[in-house]
Amino acid sequence: MSLVFPHTFVPWFRAVAPYIHAYHGKTFVVGMAGELIAAGKLNPFVQDLALLHAMGIKLVLVHGFRPQVNEQLAAKGHVSRYSRGQRITDAVALDAAQEAAGQLRFEIEAAFSQGLPNTPMANATVRVVSGNFLTARPVGIVDGVDFMQSGLVRRVDHGAIRRAIEIGSLVLLSPFGFSPTGEAFNLTMEDVATSTAIALQADKLIFMTEVPGIREVPGDPDSAIDTELALAEAKRLLAALPPPTLPTEPAFYLQHCVRACEGGVERSHILPFAADGAILLEVFTHDGVGTMVVDEKLESLREASPDDVGGILQLIEPFERDGTLVRRERTEIERDIGNYTVIEHDGIIFGCVALYPYPEARTGEMAALTVSPLSQGQGDGERMLKRIEQRARGLGLDSIFVLTTRTMHWFIKRGFVQVDPDWLPEARKRKYNWDRRSQVLVKKLA
Numbered sequence: 001m002s003l004v005f006p007h008t009f010v011p012w013f014r015a016v017a018p019y020i021h022a023y024h025g026k027t028f029v030v031g032m033a034g035e036l037i038a039a040g041k042l043n044p045f046v047q048d049l050a051l052l053h054a055m056g057i058k059l060v061l062v063h064g065f066r067p068q069v070n071e072q073l074a075a076k077g078h079v080s081r082y083s084r085g086q087r088i089t090d091a092v093a094l095d096a097a098q099e100a101a102g103q104l105r106f107e108i109e110a111a112f113s114q115g116l117p118n119t120p121m122a123n124a125t126v127r128v129v130s131g132n133f134l135t136a137r138p139v140g141i142v143d144g145v146d147f148m149q150s151g152l153v154r155r156v157d158h159g160a161i162r163r164a165i166e167i168g169s170l171v172l173l174s175p176f177g178f179s180p181t182g183e184a185f186n187l188t189m190e191d192v193a194t195s196t197a198i199a200l201q202a203d204k205l206i207f208m209t210e211v212p213g214i215r216e217v218p219g220d221p222d223s224a225i226d227t228e229l230a231l232a233e234a235k236r237l238l239a240a241l242p243p244p245t246l247p248t249e250p251a252f253y254l255q256h257c258v259r260a261c262e263g264g265v266e267r268s269h270i271l272p273f274a275a276d277g278a279i280l281l282e283v284f285t286h287d288g289v290g291t292m293v294v295d296e297k298l299e300s301l302r303e304a305s306p307d308d309v310g311g312i313l314q315l316i317e318p319f320e321r322d323g324t325l326v327r328r329e330r331t332e333i334e335r336d337i338g339n340y341t342v343i344e345h346d347g348i349i350f351g352c353v354a355l356y357p358y359p360e361a362r363t364g365e366m367a368a369l370t371v372s373p374l375s376q377g378q379g380d381g382e383r384m385l386k387r388i389e390q391r392a393r394g395l396g397l398d399s400i401f402v403l404t405t406r407t408m409h410w411f412i413k414r415g416f417v418q419v420d421p422d423w424l425p426e427a428r429k430r431k432y433n434w435d436r437r438s439q440v441l442v443k444k445l446a
Helices: 006-023 034-038 042-054 066-075 091-113 158-166 189-200 231-240 250-262 278-284 306-321 330-335 380-394 408-412
Strands: 027-032 058-063 134-138 151-156 170-173 176-178 184-186 204-209 228-230 267-272 291-294 299-303 340-345 348-358 363-371 399-404 417-419 439-444
Touching: 006 278, 006 306, 006 348, 027 034, 027 042, 027 189, 034 042, 034 066, 034 091, 042 058, 042 091, 042 278, 058 091, 058 158, 058 189, 066 091, 091 170, 091 176, 091 184, 134 184, 151 176, 151 184, 151 189, 158 170, 158 189, 170 189, 189 204, 189 250, 204 250, 204 278, 228 231, 231 250, 231 291, 250 267, 250 291, 267 278, 299 380, 306 330, 306 340, 306 348, 306 363, 340 380, 348 380, 363 380, 380 399, 399 408, 408 417, 408 439
Parallel strands: 027 058, 027 204, 058 170, 134 176, 204 267, 228 291, 363 399
Antiparallel strands: 134 151, 176 184, 267 291, 299 340, 340 348, 348 363, 399 439, 417 439
């Protein structure tokens, strides 16, 4: 019998809740490498997708089948042939691909149909819809190589897919397309997933792969790439890499993420299927587990608006409860929202701070400086302090001050000095809580 510990579960669930709200009704296109299925990871991955579906996320799943087709060809005594990272599909390979696709669709639909008690699929109803949603064209002859029945996506019937996911179905796409004359073409999972995400203008494109994302610049072992990669940076990296021929090479999935972002999909992810629950960790935690390519920096430091009041309240409430911050009522924050600066990441408030100027004393109070426990240690507090200093200088103030009972050392390390409470401007001194005995720290602005 498993035990639930309220002291850990409740804070965790509250931390996840903003993501549940943010992604409800959003559209994710998920590209699943055939290697995931070959590694025996299908059932737990399907359970994770069922959880996303239960939370109101609209899903399109595209499966790959590279190892399965290779296995079919080997059984037929036929050699797998590739050029430029894409299979050369002769008649035997096309038959093998059709057999592998049929078998995999059967396995995937069966996995979504399981409903055993005491599993994440208990009481789940996930209707899987598939069909001829893709129109294809031949790759043709490239650099003297005839790709035969290998194709590229010409058109995605995004209207039909959208209607299916709007009524709660999960759409399953195989990497096959047909020409207007009914000719079948073997496509790549990556092309299908990317083209579908662009056609739907999906909120996320997620590749479940055999690689852990992109962790360093190839050839530079001392380099490190953050879990978030801006589109401009991703394009520079891609231009410096050789054209990929294998899925394990850094540029293989990166090229599709860049294409998706350029096509209007704001976020594209490369995740390792070897990590248990990787898609849940990527969607519901601040830093995720793979590499995300994004069209713009998701984390923005900006002035607050009335729409941010709820997020600020949710952020500061735990710190008010344990006495780190003085309690502020919603009406007070709504009244003073113009004084606040926030850090927003992916639509969620992760940090806030307020500046209350006292022009007659040429100083201002920095108040309610808060950083979510999910992102502490990443320099967000420092960034907000610098923004408050900029705002204070813009108002012609000579200094800023804070009142604190627990974080005085953090401020002292950043140039604040302790003063007597009598130093406070008269208007602020009248509101000073002598029972709380907050320390007053001041920083002169150069």
